[in-house]
Amino acid sequence: MNLAILKSRALSGMKAPEVTVEVHLANGLPSFTIVGLPETEVKEAKDRVRAALQNIRFEFPARRITVNLAPADLPKESGRFDLPIALGILAASGQIRQDQLDRYEFAGELSLSGELRAIRGALAMAYAISQNPKASEKAFILPSANADEAAFVQNLKILPANTLLEVCAHLNTASGMPGLVPYVARHDKQRPEYPDFSEVKGQFKVKRALEIAAAGNHSVLMSGPPGTGKTMLASRFAGILPPMTDKEAIESAAIQSLSGQFNPSRWKTRPFRSPHHTASAIALIGGGSTPRPGEVSLAHHGVLFLDELPEFDRHVLEVLREPLESGHIVISRAARQADFPARFQLIAAMNPCPCGYYGHPSGKCHCSPDSIARYQRKISGPLLDRIDIQVSVNALRQEELSRFAETGEYSEAIASRVRKAYDIQLKRQGKPNNQLTAREIDDFCLLDESGERLLKEAMARLMWSARAYHRILKISRTIADLARTETIRPEHVAEAIQYRRALKEN
Known part of the structure; x- marks a missing residue:
C-alpha cells in the first residue's frame, strides 16, 4: 500500500487540535513535498527525516513523496511532526507494519542520527488527547524527555x-509481545516550598493587606521608600495562597509547557513571574507571528509581580487593564487567533517619588510637588482604579530590625486563615470574591445601614468611580470572611476603605 495515515497534534494557543498526517508514495521523479500550511521548521523536516532514516539503516524510497498535514487551513509549526512523517514514509513503503497506527498519536523531533528530541507543548497535547471520548483506546508516543x-x-x-528505531520496533512487534513500556509517573508529592513571611520583620499592616488579597484574589500596589521590604513581601505572597487544585495545576503547567519552561519538580507550585521594567508589551501580554503566551499567562493561577511600576513604559502597563478584568488574553493575527488564560494576581511595588524618599523619616526627599505628581501619574487612572488594594510600606525603625525583635508570623499560620476564608467563598458562590459580578455583589455583599452610610461618605469625599465602589464591597466581603462572619460590619467597610486611598494621600 502506497498510503499511510497517522495522527498527531498542532498547537493553537492553549488548544492542541488533531492533525492527520497523510503520506503518499507515487511513481515519478524522486521528490519530497509537505503541504498543509507548514512553517519553516516543518518544511525542514524533509532533511531531518531523510538523514534519520538512512542513518538507522532504513531505505529512503526514491519515489515521489507527498505529505499532507490536515486540516489544510491550520498552520503547522515546530519539529513535532518529524516522527509521524518518518513513520508514515516507512509504513507507506512497507518497511514497518501499519495495521496498528490508528491506536496511537505521535509527536517528536528527530535528530540526524534518529534520536528523539524534546518538543514544546507535550503536556498541552497530552491533555487534548485525554479529552477525546476514545482516549482510553489510544496511547501517546513521544520523546522520553517529555514523558x-x-x-x-x-x-x-x-x-x-x-x-525512531525503538518506535519502529514497537510497531513491528507482534500483538502481546513487549515493546515500548508505558511510563509510570514518579512525581514527588511533597508540599511546594516558598519563602516564609516570618523572615520579614515588622510591616504588620502590609502583611494584613496581603492576607486579605490572598484570601479574596485581590490585586495589590505597595508604595514606599527603597529598602522597606516591598520585594521581600511580594516574593513570599505565593506561599499564603490556597493550594492549587488539580485542574489549576494542569492549566498552569500546560502554559509553561507551551513556552518550554515547565519543570516537573514545581508541580502544584504557584508560578511567580517578575519581568524587568524594560519588558515590551508583547513580552508581557504575549504575541509573535506564531502567538506565544506572555508573562501574564505564564503567571496564570499565580503571581505577577511588577517591581518599580512607574518605570514600565506607560503603553506596556495599559495592556494589563483587560486581563485584570477578564482573566484571559486574545491575541489576533492576520492568519490566526490565540486565546490564552491569564487569571493572575497582580502585586506591584513602587517608590512614592523619583528619588524614592518622599515621606521618609530622614527627610532625604527634595523632589518638588510637581515632580512627585508627574511620577505618580505615570500610572494611569484606569489602571490604578483596577488595583484593589493600595497600601503604603513605611521605613522600619532600628529596633524593629534587630535580631532581638519579635519574629513575624509564619506563612503556614497566615495560609491557614486564607484557606478557611477561601473555602467559605467557594461554598457560598463557587468563586473568589474578586470575581463576583455586579449581580452577585448585590446578592452576597449586603451592608447594614451604618455600613452604607460610611461607604456613601467615603464615595463623596474621595470621588470614587462605580468600579471602586464595587471593589470596596468585594474587599469588605473578604475581610468579613476572614473574620468568619456572615454579615459585613462597619469595621470591615472601614478597613476596606483605607486600602483604596489615593497614592498622594498615603
Whole structure:
C-alpha cells in the first residue's frame, strides 16, 4: 500500500487540535513535498527525516513523496511532526507494519542520527488527547524527555521512546509481545516550598493587606521608600495562597509547557513571574507571528509581580487593564487567533517619588510637588482604579530590625486563615470574591445601614468611580470572611476603605 495515515497534534494557543498526517508514495521523479500550511521548521523536516532514516539503516524510497498535514487551513509549526512523517514514509513503503497506527498519536523531533528530541507543548497535547471520548483506546508516543510532564495527565497511556528505531520496533512487534513500556509517573508529592513571611520583620499592616488579597484574589500596589521590604513581601505572597487544585495545576503547567519552561519538580507550585521594567508589551501580554503566551499567562493561577511600576513604559502597563478584568488574553493575527488564560494576581511595588524618599523619616526627599505628581501619574487612572488594594510600606525603625525583635508570623499560620476564608467563598458562590459580578455583589455583599452610610461618605469625599465602589464591597466581603462572619460590619467597610486611598494621600 502506497498510503499511510497517522495522527498527531498542532498547537493553537492553549488548544492542541488533531492533525492527520497523510503520506503518499507515487511513481515519478524522486521528490519530497509537505503541504498543509507548514512553517519553516516543518518544511525542514524533509532533511531531518531523510538523514534519520538512512542513518538507522532504513531505505529512503526514491519515489515521489507527498505529505499532507490536515486540516489544510491550520498552520503547522515546530519539529513535532518529524516522527509521524518518518513513520508514515516507512509504513507507506512497507518497511514497518501499519495495521496498528490508528491506536496511537505521535509527536517528536528527530535528530540526524534518529534520536528523539524534546518538543514544546507535550503536556498541552497530552491533555487534548485525554479529552477525546476514545482516549482510553489510544496511547501517546513521544520523546522520553517529555514523558514526565505528559504523565501529569490522568487516564492516558504514555509511551516514551529514545529513538525512531525503538518506535519502529514497537510497531513491528507482534500483538502481546513487549515493546515500548508505558511510563509510570514518579512525581514527588511533597508540599511546594516558598519563602516564609516570618523572615520579614515588622510591616504588620502590609502583611494584613496581603492576607486579605490572598484570601479574596485581590490585586495589590505597595508604595514606599527603597529598602522597606516591598520585594521581600511580594516574593513570599505565593506561599499564603490556597493550594492549587488539580485542574489549576494542569492549566498552569500546560502554559509553561507551551513556552518550554515547565519543570516537573514545581508541580502544584504557584508560578511567580517578575519581568524587568524594560519588558515590551508583547513580552508581557504575549504575541509573535506564531502567538506565544506572555508573562501574564505564564503567571496564570499565580503571581505577577511588577517591581518599580512607574518605570514600565506607560503603553506596556495599559495592556494589563483587560486581563485584570477578564482573566484571559486574545491575541489576533492576520492568519490566526490565540486565546490564552491569564487569571493572575497582580502585586506591584513602587517608590512614592523619583528619588524614592518622599515621606521618609530622614527627610532625604527634595523632589518638588510637581515632580512627585508627574511620577505618580505615570500610572494611569484606569489602571490604578483596577488595583484593589493600595497600601503604603513605611521605613522600619532600628529596633524593629534587630535580631532581638519579635519574629513575624509564619506563612503556614497566615495560609491557614486564607484557606478557611477561601473555602467559605467557594461554598457560598463557587468563586473568589474578586470575581463576583455586579449581580452577585448585590446578592452576597449586603451592608447594614451604618455600613452604607460610611461607604456613601467615603464615595463623596474621595470621588470614587462605580468600579471602586464595587471593589470596596468585594474587599469588605473578604475581610468579613476572614473574620468568619456572615454579615459585613462597619469595621470591615472601614478597613476596606483605607486600602483604596489615593497614592498622594498615603
